[in-house]
Amino acid sequence: MISKKCTGCGMELQFEDEKKEGYVPEEKFIMEGDLLCQRCFKIKNYGKNSVNNFKSEDYSKEVLNSVKKSDIILPIFDIIDFEGSFTEEILDYLRDYRSIVLVNKTDLLPGFVHPTEIADWIKDRLAEEDIVSENIAFISAKSKYGINGVIRKIKSIFPDKKVKAVVLGVSNVGKSSVINLLLGKNKITTSKYSGTTLKSINNKIPDTNITITDTPGLIPKEKRLSDMISVETGLKLVPAGEISRKTFKLEEGQVFMFDAFCWFKVKKNNIVNKTEEETGYKPIFSAYSSKNVKFHLTKEERVKELLEGDFFELLKGEEKKKYFENEFVTFKTTVKENEDLVISGLGWINVKRGPLTIELTVPKGVKTVVRPSIFKGKK
Ligand SMILES: Nc1nc2c(ncn2[C@@H]2O[C@H](COP(=O)(O)OP(=O)(O)OP(=O)(O)O)[C@@H](O)[C@H]2O)c(=O)[nH]1
Numbered sequence: 001m002i003s004k005k006c007t008g009c010g011m012e013l014q015f016e017d018e019k020k021e022g023y024v025p026e027e028k029f030i031m032e033g034d035l036l037c038q039r040c041f042k043i044k045n046y047g048k049n050s051v052n053n054f055k056s057e058d059y060s061k062e063v064l065n066s067v068k069k070s071d072i073i074l075p076i077f078d079i080i081d082f083e084g085s086f087t088e089e090i091l092d093y094l095r096d097y098r099s100i101v102l103v104n105k106t107d108l109l110p111g112f113v114h115p116t117e118i119a120d121w122i123k124d125r126l127a128e129e130d131i132v133s134e135n136i137a138f139i140s141a142k143s144k145y146g147i148n149g150v151i152r153k154i155k156s157i158f159p160d161k162k163v164k165a166v167v168l169g170v171s172n173v174g175k176s177s178v179i180n181l182l183l184g185k186n187k188i189t190t191s192k193y194s195g196t197t198l199k200s201i202n203n204k205i206p207d208t209n210i211t212i213t214d215t216p217g218l219i220p221k222e223k224r225l226s227d228m229i230s231v232e233t234g235l236k237l238v239p240a241g242e243i244s245r246k247t248f249k250l251e252e253g254q255v256f257m258f259d260a261f262c263w264f265k266v267k268k269n270n271i272v273n274k275t276e277e278e279t280g281y282k283p284i285f286s287a288y289s290s291k292n293v294k295f296h297l298t299k300e301e302r303v304k305e306l307l308e309g310d311f312f313e314l315l316k317g318e319e320k321k322k323y324f325e326n327e328f329v330t331f332k333t334t335v336k337e338n339e340d341l342v343i344s345g346l347g348w349i350n351v352k353r354g355p356l357t358i359e360l361t362v363p364k365g366v367k368t369v370v371r372p373s374i375f376k377g378k379k
């Protein structure tokens with residue numbers, strides 16, 4: 001059989017098994033030109049969910065093979081869920097290969113932050129990991145911000161030379177959307193569901209010497225909270241444009257709830273060498289999340305009742321039942337002044353007066369990180 005690939009997901013096409021990836025009816029298979037598999041056709045035309053049988057290791061292998069053949073890597077991070085997209089696997093690639101870091105979805109930033117303000121913060125995060133990238137580009141596949149700059153940056157590193165650049169990142173950060181913009185056409189399938197691209201896809205960027213490779217999304221070892229619920233509810237956790245921010249002053253024993261998703265109890269800080277009065281302060285923090293997420297302050301004895309009732313509205317019925325079938329873990333952590341505690345895929349709190357010592361309860365496996373605050377000096 002002649003070998004042909006789907007231009008949408010990179011899968012080798014076949015007409016023998018409708019249930020397997022890469023299927024097209026035989027009459028389509030024999031046609032000339034660009035071909036789309038049935039799965040891509042359904043995603044593109046009906047926005048249908050794209051279930052597939054690939055495993056995390058299959059994706060990792062595919063990415064590794066493409067990276068090995070490349071001159072430069074273009075890892076993509078999601079500015080709004082930075083921690084969910086900043087994984088060990090990607091950091092390892094960044095340590096070993098030349099790179100231009102792409103920070104996508106800048107259209108989702110709140111109006112009071114300019115992407116360039118975050119540039120130093122990202123450079124510091126990379127430096128902490130012993131990574132020096134050739135350049136960082138702030139982009140938005142949605143608003144097309146910064147897209148031409150990506151081509152300029154590649155050209156400036158490899159003037160007059162043929163270049164192979166490979167785009168990589170966790171699922172759903174917008175790899176295929178960015179490449180489509182670079183190509184000037186919607187050739188590759190994109191969707192709100194994870195796992196849309198299945199294999200590496202090579203294309204030449206028109207009027208350049210650059211071959212750009214799309215790769216399947218890597219699966220993070222530590223989960224994003226949004227991965228533990230349905231795609232539809234998960235999308236409600238994305239703070240589109242208007243990030244919600246609210247400031248709280250808490251006393252020992254009070255409980256802060258991030259909707260019904262997770263919660264923490266404030267503990268007493270044991271600061272040595274401080275007088276009783278100095279340690280009797282109330283920590284102040286701001287919580288950041290999508291405006292659909294309800295922030296709520298309560299007493300410990302009310303938490304169960306609030307979770308069981310219908311005060312919180314995002315999780316309902318079967319989905320709520322399933323969410324609470326997850327195992328939850330509770331652990332103590334201290335967040336210092338000017339640090340954020342991030343619950344990947346949900347939001348974060350920024351400590352303005354601290355330290356804040358808490359006991360956090362989250363579903364097991366969700367990535368939580370304490371980091372230097374991302375929106376520094378914001379009132
Ligand atoms: N708001 C916003 N959404 C974006 C942006 N870029 C991509 N998206 C959305 O993010 C979702 C995922 O986009 P894709 O391009 O399919 O992501 P991917 O990284 O190729 O995903 P996989 O192939 O599954 O790994 C889609 O719903 C896009 O519309 C952006 O800059 N801003």
Ligand SMILES: [Mg+2]
Nearest residue numbers: 175176196197
């Ligand atoms: Mg893709």
